[in-house]
Amino acid sequence: MSGTARFDIAGSKPVDSWRFLNLTSRTSGPSVARCDHTPEAPDLSPRKVLLVLVMLLTLGAIYVIQDEKRFPTRYGLDIQGGMHLVLEARDTDTVKVTPEVMQSVIAVVRNRVDATGVNEPIIQKKGERQVLVELAGIKDPDRARELLGKTAHLTFWELPTGMQVAPVASGSKSPWIKTTLDGSMLSQAKAEPDPNGGGWQIALKFNAEGAKLFGEISSRNVGRPVAIRLDEQEISAPVIQGPILGGSAQISGRFDAQSAQLLAVQLRAGALPVPLIEVENRTVGPTLGQDTVKASVRAGIVGFLLVVAFMLAYYRLPGLVADISLAVYALLVFAIFKLVPVTLTVPGIAGFILSIGMAVDANVLIFERTKEELKRGRSLYAAIEIGFKRAFTAIFDSNSTTLLTCAILYVFGTGMVRGFALTLAIGVIASLFTAVTVSRALLQTLLTSGKALRSPVYFGVQVSETVKAQ
Amino acid sequence: MTETTAPVPGGSSPIDVMGRKALWFGISIAYLVPCLIAIALCFAKFGAPVKLGIDFTGGTLMEVTFDRGVNVENVREVFEKRDIPPHVMASQDARTFSIRTPFIEKSVSLEIKRDLREVSSFAETRFRLESVGPTIGRELLRNAAYALGFGILGILLYITFRYQFDFALSAIIAMVHDGVIMIGTFSLLSLLGGAEADGLLVVALLTIMGFSVHDTIVIFDRFRENLTQAKKGDTFGDVANRSVNQTFARSINTSLTLVLTLLPLVLFGGPTIFHFTFVMLVGVISGTYSSIFNASPILVLIRERNRRNGTTPQAPAPAQA
Numbered sequence A: 001m002s003g004t005a006r007f008d009i010a011g012s013k014p015v016d017s018w019r020f021l022n023l024t025s026r027t028s029g030p031s032v033a034r035c036d037h038t039p040e041a042p043d044l045s046p047r048k049v050l051l052v053l054v055m056l057l058t059l060g061a062i063y064v065i066q067d068e069k070r071f072p073t074r075y076g077l078d079i080q081g082g083m084h085l086v087l088e089a090r091d092t093d094t095v096k097v098t099p100e101v102m103q104s105v106i107a108v109v110r111n112r113v114d115a116t117g118v119n120e121p122i123i124q125k126k127g128e129r130q131v132l133v134e135l136a137g138i139k140d141p142d143r144a145r146e147l148l149g150k151t152a153h154l155t156f157w158e159l160p161t162g163m164q165v166a167p168v169a170s171g172s173k174s175p176w177i178k179t180t181l182d183g184s185m186l187s188q189a190k191a192e193p194d195p196n197g198g199g200w201q202i203a204l205k206f207n208a209e210g211a212k213l214f215g216e217i218s219s220r221n222v223g224r225p226v227a228i229r230l231d232e233q234e235i236s237a238p239v240i241q242g243p244i245l246g247g248s249a250q251i252s253g254r255f256d257a258q259s260a261q262l263l264a265v266q267l268r269a270g271a272l273p274v275p276l277i278e279v280e281n282r283t284v285g286p287t288l289g290q291d292t293v294k295a296s297v298r299a300g301i302v303g304f305l306l307v308v309a310f311m312l313a314y315y316r317l318p319g320l321v322a323d324i325s326l327a328v329y330a331l332l333v334f335a336i337f338k339l340v341p342v343t344l345t346v347p348g349i350a351g352f353i354l355s356i357g358m359a360v361d362a363n364v365l366i367f368e369r370t371k372e373e374l375k376r377g378r379s380l381y382a383a384i385e386i387g388f389k390r391a392f393t394a395i396f397d398s399n400s401t402t403l404l405t406c407a408i409l410y411v412f413g414t415g416m417v418r419g420f421a422l423t424l425a426i427g428v429i430a431s432l433f434t435a436v437t438v439s440r441a442l443l444q445t446l447l448t449s450g451k452a453l454r455s456p457v458y459f460g461v462q463v464s465e466t467v468k469a470q
Numbered sequence B: 001m002t003e004t005t006a007p008v009p010g011g012s013s014p015i016d017v018m019g020r021k022a023l024w025f026g027i028s029i030a031y032l033v034p035c036l037i038a039i040a041l042c043f044a045k046f047g048a049p050v051k052l053g054i055d056f057t058g059g060t061l062m063e064v065t066f067d068r069g070v071n072v073e074n075v076r077e078v079f080e081k082r083d084i085p086p087h088v089m090a091s092q093d094a095r096t097f098s099i100r101t102p103f104i105e106k107s108v109s110l111e112i113k114r115d116l117r118e119v120s121s122f123a124e125t126r127f128r129l130e131s132v133g134p135t136i137g138r139e140l141l142r143n144a145a146y147a148l149g150f151g152i153l154g155i156l157l158y159i160t161f162r163y164q165f166d167f168a169l170s171a172i173i174a175m176v177h178d179g180v181i182m183i184g185t186f187s188l189l190s191l192l193g194g195a196e197a198d199g200l201l202v203v204a205l206l207t208i209m210g211f212s213v214h215d216t217i218v219i220f221d222r223f224r225e226n227l228t229q230a231k232k233g234d235t236f237g238d239v240a241n242r243s244v245n246q247t248f249a250r251s252i253n254t255s256l257t258l259v260l261t262l263l264p265l266v267l268f269g270g271p272t273i274f275h276f277t278f279v280m281l282v283g284v285i286s287g288t289y290s291s292i293f294n295a296s297p298i299l300v301l302i303r304e305r306n307r308r309n310g311t312t313p314q315a316p317a318p319a320q321a
Helices: A003-010 A014-027 A030-036 A046-066 A099-116 A141-148 A208-220 A257-271 A286-339 A346-375 A380-412 A415-449 B021-046 B072-080 B106-119 B134-162 B165-193 B199-228 B236-246 B248-268 B271-308
Strands: A082-089 A122-126 A130-136 A154-158 A177-182 A186-193 A200-206 A226-230 A233-236 A248-255 A276-284 B059-066 B087-090 B096-101 B122-132
Touching: A046 A286, A046 A415, A082 A099, A082 A141, A099 A122, A099 A130, A099 A141, A099 A233, A099 A257, A130 A141, A141 A276, A141 B106, A154 A208, A154 A257, A177 A208, A186 A257, A200 A208, A200 A257, A226 A257, A233 A257, A248 A257, A276 B106, A276 B134, A286 A346, A286 A415, A286 B122, A286 B248, A286 B271, A346 A380, A346 A415, A346 B199, A346 B248, A346 B271, A380 A415, A380 B134, A380 B199, A415 B199, B021 B165, B021 B271, B059 B106, B072 B087, B072 B096, B072 B106, B106 B122, B122 B134, B134 B165, B134 B199, B165 B199, B165 B271, B199 B236, B199 B248, B199 B271, B236 B248, B236 B271, B248 B271
Parallel strands: none
Antiparallel strands: A082 A130, A082 A276, A122 A130, A154 A177, A154 A226, A186 A200, A200 A248, A226 A233, A276 B122, B059 B096, B059 B122, B087 B096
16 A cells, blocks of 8 residues: 555654544543454454455355356346347237236247247246247347247147157158147137046037047047147147047146146137237347447446546545445445346446446545544544444435335336346445445454554545644 | 534635525526427427437337448338338448338338348348337336336435425425436437437436435435534524535535546447436436535525424434434
8 A cells, every 4th residue: 555655745644643543542432442452452353253254255256256157147138139029919809818818828939939949038928918028149030030929820730541659750851740620629728637537637628610620530540649739839749549529628648737737828829819919129139239348348447447546546545445345346246146147238237337436425425424523633433433323324315215216217117227227226235235334344454453554644634634632 | 624614625615505595506597498498499399308219109220230331222222112211320331220210010120121131241140120119118108207206206205204394305306407407418419419218318317316316315414413413593504504515525526436437438338328328427417516506505495484484493303224
């Protein structure tokens, strides 16, 4: 640290600071005196424990940050590229969009998304009739768009005569033959407990036309499978046990409640098809997003360094402490982002950078108060104690309003707005810890161990500015 | 230095915040008037206080960087032959195009992309599409209005609970002042540079409104403390003046650290977040000013009026957190 240089500028001597210290023991209360007499005593004070804890936390944070494998940074679509789209289900003449229909719609969308092979897709119901889909890093967005917006189509397939079992993973083209039976003839599909055993089964009911067709299909396929496909994907291929002529069929097998429910939902999606209209689409190529991130990260580092320099220049020793706290803050917050995980978007990064500026505010408040108390002639320790104590209500109230704003943004926002609110809120909470608890422990430890540092000069206060003891 | 003098950096005499209310309000008005004019002009021109982007109005924006320079007319033609009016912006080297149109539905949008490929090749990674249906835009606008409304209400309740109603009212007036200045500044950008508001503007507005109140509360917290220690003969204005001066250095320094983080974002953050960060920068400066020079004088005005009307002012409940 630039300790000696500071001395020369201010022109004060260590003796001066000792005068202040001596003043302390005479005028200050017990809480302050406690800090005074401990420098040589074996120190297992809560403060030491806290410092060790902070150090461990920081090391933990560094570990989390460097381990991209286990704790990957999750980037938003605007950064890593990908497609965000919102599909809206529309009523048809025969089908109204109900929560049950939406369940099927989502099952259909999930089915199709799985077919695109995208890792960790996000599929969420949004509002009453919308589905939000996010496909990160998708290679062929156009194909996915075409696929996802289609109306669900359920078809029944049989094997050519003579073939008993569907060939497993044959390289050649599928032997399955499409029948004329389709989802529009299926009037009901529901999961129910299997009356003959402990498991579950799916009960199907066809309309008159479907019953007739299914009767014919089942009659000529006894002992052989009939495949059911939703869109292009096979969802079930039960083996026909005997001709089913009444229009009611059961699919049984090794179903539990969940898998039976899923299949029933998929079947219903084909039975009650509703058109899916794309109402929002945001597709970003990864190159574009990365340019922006590089720019904002560079801007963030510049901003961080400027703040660090300013704090050091203006508040001297406590400024250094604030800077260390700020570094701890940045590391902790970034580690939290990776652990939660928070999806980092461009505005989210901007929110994080902004929170660095806000995190310093608590320290500015405390140190301004400390300086003020020093100028009033209080001892260093008393001034610091009062600085932290008095500033706390202001810090608490002001940060509460910021958190309130974050909560409101989170509730009413979507996507990017939410990301921003979440990053800012995490930042505010973490800053309360680092700016108040961490910087206090650091400052006290520095002053306890380094006697030469106990001068108001290091707090940006000229000795001539202080009031002599009355 | 005595207790009543302020730690103003470099200055020895305190700023007479309460005595020169007219000057401080005048400065605010001097900036508010052009803002309001800009907002009015925007209303006349775009039907909204700022030019609304596709996030709010619905529409489609395509951004593409071709592998080589192409003729603007060829790009325009792709849209015009389908009777879609494109608003095209091209980069200097005629490779990067940004095309804004009314909402284009999916099948047409896919066809257009295929046609653009025929104009010239481009990498999939250099294509950006933003397509927002009109219903989504209305939803966003409604949510933004809710967020603003609940934000103001929540803050009003919080300060009333922690302080008093007139504290809350003064803080909210200062906050609305900052909101108008930010919107007005954006209106100016809309009028001069065609800036379009997106969801991020709402974020910027709410964040800065939160910051503005945050900043005001720090000063009010000092009010609260000083009111309990007020000497006999101190008027509310005296206490207010002392409080503002005592917190002055902090207000300036905090806003300075925010400016230090925002300025690089504005300068080097890239075009995607330029308007977002710029409006926040303006908001930080306005928020700091309004906390010192608007919120506190307004509170003093309210208190002085109440006293004339015979209502006794009370000190807010002692602080506890």
